[in-house]
Amino acid sequence: MLQSEIFPKTKKEAPKDAESINHKLLVRAGFIDQLMAGSWTILPLGWRVITKINQVIREEMNAIGGLEMLMPLLHPRSIWEETGRWEKAKEIMYQFKMSGREYGLAFTHEEIVLDLLRKNIKSYTDLPVSVYHFSTKFRDEARPRSGILRGREFMMKDLYSAHASEEDLMAYYQKVKGAYSKIFKRLGFNFKISEASGGVFTDKHTHEFQVLCNTGEDMIFHCDKCDWSYNKEIYEGKPGDLCPKCKEGKVKEAKSIEVGNIFPLGTWLSERxxxxxxxxxxxxxxVWFGSYGIGPTRVLGAWVEVSHDERGIIWNKAMTPFDVHLIDLKSKDNKESKVKKIYKKLEDKGLEVLLDDRDVSAGEKFAEADLIGIPVRLVVSKETGDKIEWKLRTSDKKELLSFDEVLARLKI
Known part of the structure; x- marks a missing residue:
């Protein structure tokens, strides 16, 4: 892609009302745009990142038997009345009346999946079932904040599973826990799996996937030697206590960002x-029932919170909008110039390349490259001769390499 064709352009200043790092950097770099408090447009650069996040999630959901589909966002009041959650959900659910009928906008989809199940499940031979979708969710946050991390409208991947027994549900619950761990490892996060309360979903303890982050809104306690971790809401101890699991490590307190959660809902919704x-x-x-969620837009914001510097975002290979940022410092050359040939060769190798073809200063090009944060920067100029300047976003070191050496570094 040519950088001259990207919409919109980067901004020199962050919005005046921006407080969180992800809000400032994602808006400045042209990944997101705010329509109103808690409502965001995912711009073309941002959508490239979301698409990659979603593909990692999709692959791991499919690997444990999840079947992808798409469910409606507009729900009739009647289906929520069946579970008794219409009144309970008033604080967070957008509810309204039109043409004499009452509706709600989805903040979750348990009722919809259960309706599908009762229409189609007859025998134990029809179980288990696991279905998921990527869709918008709506939650009436009293004070949306932290940029894209806490919005009134956001993207969610929610998986639901139905089983013939509690044993089968819990076995699948462990599979999902493992799949979520693979997802966040593939995406490059330092995270903990924390036990937590079930909120409006269940009375049982559930599990949250918490990214360790100094700017996080959540607080967790975790062991410094084993995988034990609890959300602050349910842990009654204090930092420095002996780990209740391994009896060797010490309990540490840490700020975090929740990026996923899983709920073993049991039978109460199915019974209703x-x-x-x-x-x-x-x-x-x-039927025994489970619910499992990951917020891709929240993942996007969380990554920027933990991976940035004073110059901008630092993407990793898993989430970067492009593999390579190719910068042309000979912008007035003709179409057969060296940089255009390199651009085509890289694309022919299957790489996603952003070519800065703009007629602006080298300093402006380098500053915007750092702001956007693509992992590899390649520069072609008179000074590089028949070589290409190689620089990683995470380093100040620059090297002159041949095209074949560049491919080797990119592991092509």
Whole structure:
């Protein structure tokens, strides 16, 4: 892609009302735009990142048998009344009346999946089922803040599973926990799996995937030697205590950002919506149910919070909008110039390349490259001769390499 064709352009200043790092940098670099408090447009650069995040999630969901689909966002009041959650959800659910009927905008989809199940599940042979989708969610946050981390409208990947027994549900719950761990490892996060309360979803303890971050809104306690971790809401101890699990490490307190959660909901929602199946003996049984969420837009914001410097964003290979930022300092050359040939060769190798073809100063090009944060910067100029200047976003070191050496560094 040519940088001259990117919309919109970068900004020199952050919005005056921006407080969080992700708000400042993602807006300045042209990844997101704020429509109103808690409502964001994901711009072309941002969408490239979200697409990569979603693909990692999709691959791991498919690997554990998840079937992707898409569900409606507009829900009738009646289906939420069945579970008794219409009134409970008033604080966070957008609810309204039109043409004499009452509706709500989705902040989750348990009721919709359960309705699908009761229409289609008859026998134990129809179970288990696991379905997921990527969609917008709406939550009436009283005070949306922290940039794209806490909005009134956001993207969510939610997976739902139905089972014939508690044992099967919990076995799948562990599979999802493992899949989520793979997702966040692939995306490059330093995270903890913390036990937490179930909120409006369940009375049981659940698990949150918390990215360690000094600017995070959440607070967790975790062991410095094993994988034990609890959300502050349910832990009654204090920092420095002996780890209750391994009995060797010390409990540490840390700020964090929640990027995923999983809920073993059991049968209470299924019972209220009369979601049954017939077992081997012909007896009517209640379906066991689980719910599992990851917020891709929240993942986007969380990464910027933990991976940036004073110059801008620092993307990793898994999430970067482009593999290479190619900078042309001979912008007046003809179409057959060296940089255009390099650009084409890189693309022919399957690389995603952003070519800065603009007629602006070298300093402006370098500053914007740092702001956007693509991992590899390549520069072609009179000074580089028949070589290409190689520089990583995470380093100030510059090297002159041949094209083949560049490919080797890129592991092509």
């Amino acid at each position: 919506m009369r979601v049954y199946y017939t077992d081997k003996e012909g007896r009517k049984r209640t």
